[in-house]
Amino acid sequence: MILRLAFASLLARALTVGMTVLAIALSVALFLGVEKVRTGARASFADTISGTDLIVGARSGSVQLLLYSVFRIGNATNNVTWQSYQDIAARPEVDWIVPISLGDSHRQFRVMGTTGAFFEHYRYRGGRALEIAQGQGLGDLYDAVIGAEVAAALGYAVGDPIVVSHGLASFTDHGDQPFRVAGIVARTGTPVDRTVIVSLEAIEAIHVDWRSGAQRPGPATPVERIREMDLTPSAVTAALVGTQSRLQVFGLQRWINQYPEEPLLAVLPGVALQELWQIVGVAETALIGVSAMVVVTALLGMMAMIFSSLNERRREMAIWRAMGARPATILGLLVLEAALMAALGAGLGLALLYAGLVIAQPLVDSAFGLWLPIAPPTLREAAVLALVIAAAALTSLLPALRAYRLSLADGMMVRT
Amino acid sequence: MTEPALALEALRFRWPGRGSFGLSVPGFTMAAGERVLLLGESGSGKSTLLSLICGIVTAGSGRVRVGGQDLAALGAGARDRFRAERVGVIFQQFNLLPYASVADNILLPLRFAPERRARAARGEARELCAALALPERVLGSKAGRLSVGQQQRVAVARALIGQPPLIVADEPTSALDAATQDSFLGLMFDRLEATGASLLMVSHDERLGTRFDRVVRLAEIARIEAPA
Numbered sequence A: 001m002i003l004r005l006a007f008a009s010l011l012a013r014a015l016t017v018g019m020t021v022l023a024i025a026l027s028v029a030l031f032l033g034v035e036k037v038r039t040g041a042r043a044s045f046a047d048t049i050s051g052t053d054l055i056v057g058a059r060s061g062s063v064q065l066l067l068y069s070v071f072r073i074g075n076a077t078n079n080v081t082w083q084s085y086q087d088i089a090a091r092p093e094v095d096w097i098v099p100i101s102l103g104d105s106h107r108q109f110r111v112m113g114t115t116g117a118f119f120e121h122y123r124y125r126g127g128r129a130l131e132i133a134q135g136q137g138l139g140d141l142y143d144a145v146i147g148a149e150v151a152a153a154l155g156y157a158v159g160d161p162i163v164v165s166h167g168l169a170s171f172t173d174h175g176d177q178p179f180r181v182a183g184i185v186a187r188t189g190t191p192v193d194r195t196v197i198v199s200l201e202a203i204e205a206i207h208v209d210w211r212s213g214a215q216r217p218g219p220a221t222p223v224e225r226i227r228e229m230d231l232t233p234s235a236v237t238a239a240l241v242g243t244q245s246r247l248q249v250f251g252l253q254r255w256i257n258q259y260p261e262e263p264l265l266a267v268l269p270g271v272a273l274q275e276l277w278q279i280v281g282v283a284e285t286a287l288i289g290v291s292a293m294v295v296v297t298a299l300l301g302m303m304a305m306i307f308s309s310l311n312e313r314r315r316e317m318a319i320w321r322a323m324g325a326r327p328a329t330i331l332g333l334l335v336l337e338a339a340l341m342a343a344l345g346a347g348l349g350l351a352l353l354y355a356g357l358v359i360a361q362p363l364v365d366s367a368f369g370l371w372l373p374i375a376p377p378t379l380r381e382a383a384v385l386a387l388v389i390a391a392a393a394l395t396s397l398l399p400a401l402r403a404y405r406l407s408l409a410d411g412m413m414v415r416t
Numbered sequence B: 001m002t003e004p005a006l007a008l009e010a011l012r013f014r015w016p017g018r019g020s021f022g023l024s025v026p027g028f029t030m031a032a033g034e035r036v037l038l039l040g041e042s043g044s045g046k047s048t049l050l051s052l053i054c055g056i057v058t059a060g061s062g063r064v065r066v067g068g069q070d071l072a073a074l075g076a077g078a079r080d081r082f083r084a085e086r087v088g089v090i091f092q093q094f095n096l097l098p099y100a101s102v103a104d105n106i107l108l109p110l111r112f113a114p115e116r117r118a119r120a121a122r123g124e125a126r127e128l129c130a131a132l133a134l135p136e137r138v139l140g141s142k143a144g145r146l147s148v149g150q151q152q153r154v155a156v157a158r159a160l161i162g163q164p165p166l167i168v169a170d171e172p173t174s175a176l177d178a179a180t181q182d183s184f185l186g187l188m189f190d191r192l193e194a195t196g197a198s199l200l201m202v203s204h205d206e207r208l209g210t211r212f213d214r215v216v217r218l219a220e221i222a223r224i225e226a227p228a
Helices: A004-011 A012-049 A061-072 A082-087 A116-121 A147-155 A200-206 A223-228 A247-259 A269-322 A327-366 A380-397 A397-410 B046-053 B076-086 B103-111 B114-121 B124-131 B137-141 B148-160 B178-195 B206-211
Strands: A054-058 A095-108 A109-114 A132-135 A143-146 A179-185 A196-200 A238-243 A264-267 B006-014 B022-030 B033-041 B059-065 B087-088 B166-170 B197-201 B214-217 B223-225
Touching: A004 A012, A004 A327, A004 B006, A004 B103, A004 B197, A012 A269, A012 A327, A012 A380, A054 A061, A054 A247, A054 A269, A061 A095, A061 A238, A061 A264, A082 A095, A082 A238, A082 B124, A095 A116, A095 A200, A109 A147, A109 A200, A116 A238, A147 A179, A179 A196, A179 B178, A179 B197, A196 A200, A196 B166, A238 A247, A238 B006, A264 A269, A269 A327, A269 A397, A269 B124, A380 A397, A380 B114, B006 B046, B033 B206, B046 B059, B046 B166, B076 B087, B076 B114, B087 B148, B087 B197, B103 B114, B103 B124, B103 B148, B124 B137, B148 B166, B178 B206, B197 B214
Parallel strands: A109 A196, A143 A179, B033 B197, B033 B214, B087 B166, B166 B197
Antiparallel strands: A054 A238, A054 A264, A095 A109, A095 A238, A132 A179, A143 A196, B006 B022, B006 B059, B022 B223
């Protein structure tokens, strides 16, 4: 009965209670949303590469190497010569090696030169292999396999022509050597979805008439002639390496890092990711702190609302007392009302969060490549909600104690 | 010998804080089943006296006995429970929780009084409503939607449910017009007749006196003590 009356009391003040519940709901949705994005980003990053033991590139920072080679964020400061690549590939510890050549783009998407080994060995989300959803893999020199997001955003289908642009923000196209969409990769939730994949030879082919980043003056080399040329690259941007045995990883890493012919860097993807988390950890903490403060603000708003309603509810308290309610019952009633408001706010916040996720999931995926999973609340999220309700009950103790004192002082009449 | 329904002995009380007034009652007794009208003007200490009788506040000295029980001998929690068990209260107006249903309002005191709850017959709320000329459909209505006259009758039903031996009423007719007052009192007295409960009703309207066993002026039994 007390619970029913507490609900009825809240309903009777629907407007102010509604606004308070909404404020709590929005703050809870924000807090959980930040948490979802944080964990989603981590999971998305961690899921992007799986089964690769080492990433090799020119010597720079391990995080930078990870970002440009796997996530297509930022650029390499230098390349790895083909000879070095061959030397690494020839090491007995190496089971497989996939070259990656970056630098060109198509519209807003990166173009990546690689070999068929990429489709064979690249794994994501706990070992899942890439699947060609439509068409086929790289066959002809001018074949391109595009990611699901590229196809969706640009409306491409198998057989459509593609012209690659030189560089990442260039107005110069490799229009003399158009590609053809040979296949579309099934959605992975990784940067592959936003990548145009061509063969390593194709990257060489479109740069036949280019020297030092500029197009050579004069007529372009005919495509037929290019097809007959040796298109072995002189350098690649990075390489993904799988070893025969996990035990050999550190030995191979040391060998590459001490490679005398050119300065190289080999990093373990997991270790580089940990470094990345350490860098972004401060920002994450700040973001969580800010969203927690928003929750605290909403709870303080609720406390102010309860305080302001106390005076007009003194008559009601006198009725409760006259009926035999103890002052502690009055205190408990107000705490119960606060807990109910917080529970309603938490529930509504959760609903807002999931509605927001349904709307934002494809947008965030296409804009940032982050796949925010829509999964039932985790234990941690449930704990957060319980904490919000407990904090609300605790916050309401202040006005509830005042109501307790008022109910003792007022007796059967409201003395003002 | 039957215990008096109410006995006040050398009672002295002062509200806490500077500038608060006090009340003293040398002696007053009400027999079991007696209906007493206590006449008093505004500010004569009526509500304070009722708070003392209900055990919501406790006297600085003297005794309040309800049905022979000295309220000062009970702890705060036991006093609240005793009030819920033994006293039905009717205010002058704004008697009900407006957001709660009529049924919940009537049953509210039973929530705090297990013995009274056990005494209350199933369907008593409905019977009381019928006896007080309240249509059955109002039981599910929000109390705040009823007319003032209906609300006062619901307050009477709430005070009577579970048959507490003492009913305390603080000017229950003050918000009613003359015709409604008469029918309201008629219905209330009919129910009191049926339960045998004692009634202490405070009012400033002397015309109501004919219905009561005894009319007492508050000024005759109590003295207001000016702020210290």
